[in-house]
């Protein structure tokens with residue numbers, strides 16, 4: 392029996408991979424406009440890193456991590472997200488000593504043992520961005536504007552930006568207590584998960600999808616009404632800066648986020664097009680994370696998008712690549728000439744195809760059709776004798792005779808033949 396891949400772990404095949412490359416290239420281009428540099432972080436980290444940063448009482452740490460003990464008896468975990476690793480690297484390499492402001496992006500696979508469905512996988516890919524060292528709300532607005540800019544560059548009108556504030560260690564505890572008090576009378580309606588985390592993480596009931604939790608949280612107090620003066624001011628200013636640069640957003644007071652490190656601004660880019668997997672990108676501010684993993688007290692903010700979900704939103708768009716030229720060769724003498732010209736043109740930077748086996752003209756033209764090349768060149772005995780051959784523009788239909796040397800063919804193709 393043939394061996395298959397593991398459930399929730401996908402191959403990304405040619406045909407689809409071009410879309411991924413486009414998403415990645417767009418992210419690099421846009422993020423670099425905002426001064427970000429790439430960082431590459433390892434897939435395996437000490438398990439403790441994620442327990443301390445994401446939080447012991449989160450779904451990710453409680454039940455979704457790919458953790459194991461390696462041959463040296465070390466407890467290790469395949470990263471479920473990138474922020475903790477990037478901050479670990481930031482602290483470990485003392486990047487803050489030179490300048491606390493680091494602007495970083497990363498891309499790559501993440502691993503969570505979730506129930507696979509459309510838009511949710513066990514190995515999935517994130518493109519993330521993190522900015523450290525700035526507490527001011529200008530940077531919140533900048534990060535959100537960059538993320539919006541990225542989706543605009545992809546030509547997507549969905550997803551849309553929702554923002555919230557989760558306050559800080561100063562104001563959140565009082566809000567938690569107010570929410571717990573509100574939920575106490577309604578605790579029977581909560582789902583089993585939310586009942587269990589009533590003490591450890593009661594806020595999760597606000598964005599729980601179960602009907603009971605939605606009913607129980609109707610009319611619940613809002614974090615935004617409980618923000619301390621500093622957090623309230625931070626949120627107002629973030630909104631003002633977003634409005635100043637025309638970045639559209641709406642407020643979602645129920646947005647909680649599934650990771651414990653967030654403070655103040657949190658956000659999601661949501662779509663209605665992917666069923667229950669509505670968050671295409673998500674993030675927030677994490678002013679206590681760096682110190683929680685042993686670094687100095689330095690604030691940070693960032694986001695990550697799910698590349699599979701972005702690719703699903705781009706499903707309708709065609710990213711297939713077209714070769715520049717297909718050379719059809721008729722007969723034993725023309726075939727080596729086609730091969731020689733292909734090689735010379737490839738060295739000049741053109742994408743060129745031939746039929747490797749030199750089959751009949753009909754089958755070569757079928758291949759040319761399949762490749763959908765921009766130009767075709769047909770070489771037979773007569774053309775070899777003349778030293779010229781017809782070069783056809785497959786888009787415009789025009790045809791000109793070109794000399795059978797690479798430079799002339801290239802000139803004719805770039806000259807708009």
Ligand code: HAM
Nearest residue numbers: 472474511512515670671672673674675693694695697
């Ligand atoms: P997160 O909300 O856990 O945040 O994940 C961010 C995004 O990754 C989600 O919005 C979703 O698009 C995608 N994603 C998550 N899990 C899956 C999955 N199982 N299958 C497919 N896509 C998935 C974080 O990971 C934070 N580190 C974001 C962040 C960066 N916050 C600050 N900086």
